[in-house]
Each structure stands twice: as structure tokens, then as C-alpha cells.
Amino acid sequence: MATPGADLVKQMATGDREAFGRFYDRYAPVVFPLILRIVRERADASDVLQEVFWEAWRSADAYDPARGSPEAWMVTRARTRAIDRIRATRRRSETFVAPLDEAVAAAPGEPPGDAAERAEHRGTIRSALDRLPDAQREVIELAYYAGLTQTEIAERLKQPLGTVKTRIRLGLERLREVVKTSP
Amino acid sequence: MNHEPYDTLAATYALGALDGEERVQFERHLADGCAVCEAALRASAETLAALARSAPPMVPPPRVKEELLHRIATTAPARDGRRPRPLVWAAGTVAAVIAVAAFTGAFVAARYEGRLGHMAREAAALRARVQRDEAALQEQIAVYRNVVDLLRDPQTQIVTLRGLGPSPGASGRVVWHPFNGGHVFVANLPSAPTGKAYEMWTIGDAAPQPAGVFQVDTAGRGTHRIPPVEGGKPVKVFAVTLEPEGGVPAPTGPMVLASSK
Numbered sequence: 001m002a003t004p005g006a007d008l009v010k011q012m013a014t015g016d017r018e019a020f021g022r023f024y025d026r027y028a029p030v031v032f033p034l035i036l037r038i039v040r041e042r043a044d045a046s047d048v049l050q051e052v053f054w055e056a057w058r059s060a061d062a063y064d065p066a067r068g069s070p071e072a073w074m075v076t077r078a079r080t081r082a083i084d085r086i087r088a089t090r091r092r093s094e095t096f097v098a099p100l101d102e103a104v105a106a107a108p109g110e111p112p113g114d115a116a117e118r119a120e121h122r123g124t125i126r127s128a129l130d131r132l133p134d135a136q137r138e139v140i141e142l143a144y145y146a147g148l149t150q151t152e153i154a155e156r157l158k159q160p161l162g163t164v165k166t167r168i169r170l171g172l173e174r175l176r177e178v179v180k181t182s183p
Numbered sequence: 184m185n186h187e188p189y190d191t192l193a194a195t196y197a198l199g200a201l202d203g204e205e206r207v208q209f210e211r212h213l214a215d216g217c218a219v220c221e222a223a224l225r226a227s228a229e230t231l232a233a234l235a236r237s238a239p240p241m242v243p244p245p246r247v248k249e250e251l252l253h254r255i256a257t258t259a260p261a262r263d264g265r266r267p268r269p270l271v272w273a274a275g276t277v278a279a280v281i282a283v284a285a286f287t288g289a290f291v292a293a294r295y296e297g298r299l300g301h302m303a304r305e306a307a308a309l310r311a312r313v314q315r316d317e318a319a320l321q322e323q324i325a326v327y328r329n330v331v332d333l334l335r336d337p338q339t340q341i342v343t344l345r346g347l348g349p350s351p352g353a354s355g356r357v358v359w360h361p362f363n364g365g366h367v368f369v370a371n372l373p374s375a376p377t378g379k380a381y382e383m384w385t386i387g388d389a390a391p392q393p394a395g396v397f398q399v400d401t402a403g404r405g406t407h408r409i410p411p412v413e414g415g416k417p418v419k420v421f422a423v424t425l426e427p428e429g430g431v432p433a434p435t436g437p438m439v440l441a442s443s444k
Contacts, residue, residue, distance in 0.1 A: 017252065017255055017256070020251075020252075020255065021248075021252065024248055024251065025248075028242075028243050028247070028248070029240035029241055029242055029243070030235055030236055030240060031235065032241050032242075032243040033235075033238045033239070033240070033241040034235045034238070036241070037238075042244075045243075046243060046244050046246070046247050049243050049247050050247050050250060050251055053247075053251055054251060054254065057251070057255060067225065068225050068228050068229065069229060069232065071229075071232040071235075071236065072225075072228040072229045072231070072232040074232075075228070075231055075232040075235045076228050076231070076232075078235075079199070079231070080199070083199060128233075128234050128237045129234070140198060143195075143198040143199065143200035144198050144199070144200075144231070147199065148200065149200050149201070149202035150195050150200045150201060150202060151202050151203065152202075153200065165191050165194075165195055166191070168191075168194050168195050168198060168200065169190065169191045169194040169195070172194045172197065172198065172227060172230065173194070175230055175234065176226065176227075176230045179230055179233035179234060179237065
């Protein structure tokens, strides 16, 4: 029986390095593809991953299991740090955001190679999102993976702000149902 | 009030897409402690975690873990599980509070760029407060340590002070060493009126010698360090009088505490 994630965090808070190793082995393969999808460069993704786990180690004693699963704790942190990274990059290069089709493309870190295999990968990655209506999926991808704010999304899609907000809300509600029922 | 608008704000916030005045408004609403929104944000975080999990896992480059383990082994000696010594413990707690406060500050500021200045000021204020508390704690520890050292010395005496005149309920004890001086601890002494303070006196064969002024807290307790008397001359009486707050060279006010001869 594997140690529950929350117990690993508790052990980490007492300085248990071995628990940290197991925590890393369990959650790094989950958050790494997410980070990679957002920052797109494997080297950048590795940096962000390290930063995210370092913060987890340093703040393990502040983790409260009543406020969420360790997985949600790590995913939220990983997404935040990855978006910070691409926003900083955007500011540096003084460009705005990547074109829409690029922003919503699948992770570029996948091995080049077999197109069919890649498509299958993408299919799995996006299975939960693909069960959303296109309009809802689009706003969630732009917000969550591309780090656009609601105002930026409205400008990008040339839609009223109210429409964007409604799509985000309905999309998130739909997604909640989808992940609840998926195996 | 209708909560519905907040449900929409919470969804957008959960995806990190809320901006402008609405974000400020929503964060204020959260800070007021809305359980409904907190629960919604928590549920959204779990949904997004499940979405991440639905992707095929990907093993990151091995060097990331190696570097992390190295970093942990070389920069976190305080976390190796050894029990810190009791006196160090207090300072350690203070340091941990500072570390957590600084970390939380940094994390939130990065996330909500617009509020960076505000958070930084808050973190700085907290740090300053913790430092003040730590200084007070260190001072107290120094007093206790000194008293314990005095108590180990066979020459040290404990002298009882009794309340007199205006404060019959007051009491005190002096821990006194003829060459090292000592400390006085008082209880049930009313706070000195504005502009006044209590002054300590050591009385031997000659005129009373001033031994410093002190105040008591709202509970009527006070602690004061009494300097040694020159040449280790014997002290026959310890007394406390009420005086102008700067202290005076010879007693002028009423005597509130004294030891019996």
C-alpha cells in the first residue's frame, strides 16, 4: 500500500528527504507534462519543475490537507509558475502572445517522429477537454494553458467579455462533470 | 446579497484569468471569508488536477531530481531532524515564522503582480514585528539566564519586599549577589501615573544609592536589573519609591516596597 500523498508532505515537513524523493517520483510525472505544455521548451520546463518542487519542500509545513489534495497543491503551483515563466518571456521579447493555433497546440516536447502516435498522445491528453463544446474548450485552453486573462481572450476572440465569462464558467462546470465520470 | 455573480468570478479566478477591478473585488470578497467561493475554488483546483492527471505521465530529465536532492542536502541543515536546544528553539521558531511569511509573500506577489507592493509592505511589516518580538524574547531569556546563574551561587540571597503605604498589596523579591548585583521582581504594584516611574534603592550604612527606574505592566508585574554596589558593600535594605520618570539621585516620593531590616 503506497503512503498517501498527504502523509508524504507531512514527513517532508519534518525534513525527511527520503519522503521527498518518493513525493517527487509520484507527482513530477504528472506536473511535468503540464509545465511543458505551457512553457513549450524542455529546458524551461525542467527549470520550472525544479522551482516548483523546491518550493514544495520549503513550504511542506504550510500544507493543509483540509484545503486540497497534494496533487491539486502541486498542479496549482506548477501552472502558476509555468505561466509566470511565459509571461516573463513575453515581457522580455515584447511580443504579445503566440498565435491562437500555436497557443492551443499540444505540447511541443513530444518526440518528433510518428505522427499517428503523436496524435494518439494528443488524443489522450485532451480527452477530458475534448468532451467540451469547442467554444468552451477554447476559452479554457487560452486561460489555463496560454495564461491569457478574460479581457485578452475577449480581444483575441472578438467576443464580448460577458460571453467569455459565461463560456469559462460553463466550461469549467462541464469539465468537473467529465473528470468525475472518467475512469 | 445575490451570490450568483461571484460564482462566475470564482470560475474565471480558478483559471487564473480574472483581471482588473473584478479581481480586486473578488479577492476582497475572498478575504472577507466566503466559504462558498473557497469551496468552489478548491473544487476547481481538484478538477484541474484531474485534468492534468488525465494526460499520459512523462518522466522529467533525471538531472532535475538529482539537482533538487543536492540542493536539499546542502542548504537545509536545520531540517535534519535533530532536536534543537531549548534556548535556540525560540529563535528557531521566529526564524521559521519569518521564512514562511517571506515565502508566502513571495508566492502571492508573483501570482498577483498588481498587488506586489502591498504584499511586500505587509511582509516587511510582519518581519519587523517578528524581529521586535524576537528582541524582547532574547532580552527576557538573558534575564532568566542571569537569575539562574545567580541562584547557583551560594553567596546569592533572596530578599522579600513588602508593600507599604499607598500599595499594601504589592510584593517583591530581590535575588541579590554582593558582587554581581541582582534582579528585583515585583507583583501587584499599580502602574505608575503618567510622568512617574518606580525607582529602586539600595541602602547600606550611608545614604540610599539609586539603582535604576522601572515600570510595571498592566498586570502589576515588573522586573528590573539592580547593578552591584561599589566595592561589594553590604546592602541592609532594598526599597522602591515612586519618583519622576527620569529618576532622582535621592529619594523624594513615597516608599511603596521595602525589605525588613
